[in-house]
Amino acid sequence: MRRGWICEDERVVAVEKPGEGNMNYTLRVRTGKLDNGQGGRSLIMKQSRAYVEKYPSIAAPAERAVIEGQFYRKTQAIPALHVCQPDLLDLDRNHNILIMEDLGAASDFTNLYQPGVVLSDDELNALIHYASTLHNQFRQPTPDPAFANAAMRTLNHEHIFRYPFMVDNGFDLNTIQASLQAAAMPYKQNETLKNTITQLGTVYLGETQRGADPTLLHGDFYPGSWLRTASGVKVIDPEFCFFGPAEFDLGVMLAHLHLSEQPVSIMEAAQTHYDRPEGFDEQLLRQFTGIEIMRRLIGLAQLPLSLSLKKKVELLALAEGMLN
Numbered sequence: 001m002r003r004g005w006i007c008e009d010e011r012v013v014a015v016e017k018p019g020e021g022n023m024n025y026t027l028r029v030r031t032g033k034l035d036n037g038q039g040g041r042s043l044i045m046k047q048s049r050a051y052v053e054k055y056p057s058i059a060a061p062a063e064r065a066v067i068e069g070q071f072y073r074k075t076q077a078i079p080a081l082h083v084c085q086p087d088l089l090d091l092d093r094n095h096n097i098l099i100m101e102d103l104g105a106a107s108d109f110t111n112l113y114q115p116g117v118v119l120s121d122d123e124l125n126a127l128i129h130y131a132s133t134l135h136n137q138f139r140q141p142t143p144d145p146a147f148a149n150a151a152m153r154t155l156n157h158e159h160i161f162r163y164p165f166m167v168d169n170g171f172d173l174n175t176i177q178a179s180l181q182a183a184a185m186p187y188k189q190n191e192t193l194k195n196t197i198t199q200l201g202t203v204y205l206g207e208t209q210r211g212a213d214p215t216l217l218h219g220d221f222y223p224g225s226w227l228r229t230a231s232g233v234k235v236i237d238p239e240f241c242f243f244g245p246a247e248f249d250l251g252v253m254l255a256h257l258h259l260s261e262q263p264v265s266i267m268e269a270a271q272t273h274y275d276r277p278e279g280f281d282e283q284l285l286r287q288f289t290g291i292e293i294m295r296r297l298i299g300l301a302q303l304p305l306s307l308s309l310k311k312k313v314e315l316l317a318l319a320e321g322m323l324n
Contacts, residue, residue, distance in 0.1 A: 003090060005043070005099055009034050018044060018102075022054045022224075023239065024065065028102060042102040044086065047095065048239070061151035064239040065096040070146060071238040072100075074216065080133045084126065084235050103234055109223035112260035113305050119257075119266055125273065126233035127226060131218070131253065132275035135246040138216035139277055143206060143243030147216060152240050153205060156219075160291060161201035164299035165194050171300055183313050184298040187320065196323055200287050203245060211245040211281035221249040222256045246277050251288025258293055258315060259303065290322030 006012065014030040025047045032040035048065035052058040069091035075081040076088065087101035111117050119127075138144075163169055167188045173180040187193060202208040218225065219240030227234040250270075257267050296303055297312050297319075307315070 003092065005045075005090060006031060010040060013040060019106075019108075023052055023060065023237075024048050025053050042104075043089065044098075044100045044102050046098040046100065049096070060155060062096055064149075064152055065098050066091065066093050067147070067149050067152065067241060068237070068239040069098050071216070071218075071241045072098075074138075075134065078133060078137050081130065081137070084130050084233065086234065086236065103227060103229045103231075103236075106227045106229040106234070109226040109228065110304060112223050112256070112262070113303055115261075115306055117260070119262060121269075123228075123233055124266060124269060127235075127253070128270055128273045130233075130235055131221060131246075131249055132273075134218065135212075135215045135249065135277055136275060138243075139213045139246075140215070140243075141213050143214045144216070147241060147243050149219075149240070149242040152219075153242055156240055157201055157205055159299055159301055160295045161197050161204065164188075164295045165197060173298060176302055177309055177312070179309055180298070180312065183309065183316065187294065187298065187316065190320075193320060193323060196287075197291060200291060200323075203284070204248065206242075206244060211247045211284045212277040212279040214243040215246050215277065217242055217244050217246070217249045219249070221252050223260070245281070245284060245288075247281055247284040248288050250274055251285050252292050254285075254289045255292035255296070255319075258289070258318070259296055259305065259307075261307075261311075286322040290319040293319035293322075 010031045011034050012029060013032040016028050018026055018028040027045045029043045029045055030040060031043070032038055046065055046068075048060070048062055050059060050062040052060045069088055072085060072088035073091070075085065086103055088098065089101065090099040091097075092099075109119075109123075112119065165188050167185075173184055199208070203210050206214070218235065218238045219242055220237060221235075225235060225237045227236055254267060254270060257270060293315055295301065297316055
């Protein structure tokens with residue numbers, strides 16, 4: 001009540017988990033009137049702690065919710081972005097808590113990884129329009145230091161550009177799928193490829209400049225951050241946001257279209273309808289697409305894929321070609 005999250009004539013009538021999340025502690029809080037419990041509201045409370053909620057042994061920056069809140073505040077002034085995101089109602093920096101609009105019954109897009117599930121034209125157009133708007137509204141030659149998000153980028157850099165390519169990282173890929181460890185080994189031992197990946201990592205970290213001017217990125221633009229709701233497609237969880245190359249967000253999206261075996265027509269439409277900022281680098285786009293495919297197949301951040309080993313081997317080879 002001190003911060004106005006609950007009004008004086010309200011009481012909490014129910015608390016529940018709104019879904020399965022990885023990074024944060026998230027609750028749906030339902031309120032009602034003090035006298036009868038009726039006529040209340042539904043809010044989402046999200047708190048980030050100094051570890052990954054699903055894997056407490058993995059450390060993570062505790063302030064990531066604050067960065068996410070900053071993203072919502074900056075972007076909600078743009079109607080085309082605001083309509084695709086939950087309203088931010090409050091940001092408690094001292095306790096790393098967000099209070100947000102409850103988007104209601106919703107499901108993410110991770111069912112795309114199951115056979116035969118295809119993005120609709122409307123869904124694809126909404127996602128591409130969101131990315132195009134974001135990347136063209138906030139371009140500037142010098143990155144905004146408020147969105148450096150250095151700790152989260154360092155964490156992500158480890159899991160994208162380093163960990164998957166360690167010969168012995170302690171993660172036996174055969175526990176994911178038989179013979180996947182052997183399939184991954186040629187890439188873990190390819191020093192030329194790993195040098196290219198290292199250089200690509202410096203672009204991600206902002207140490208090397210390539211492509212269009214830096215812009216505000218979502219930072220994790222994949223099916224787990226997309227929601228189907230009664231009011232249309234929404235985009236959530238921008239806690240990995242930063243100012244960087246637009247090619248990164250689009251590359252991540254295209255990688256997941258490959259991983260979910262979307263039709264070629266969908267991939268072509270995504271490329272065609274995306275509004276490229278001036279200076280956009282097509283080679284950099286291919287490289288970011290390739291690295292995202294590889295790290296999702298042989299890294300720790302596994303997906304609920306239904307792919308055969310043969311298909312994964314094909315995708316790894318495709319990704320290697322993109323990185324060359």
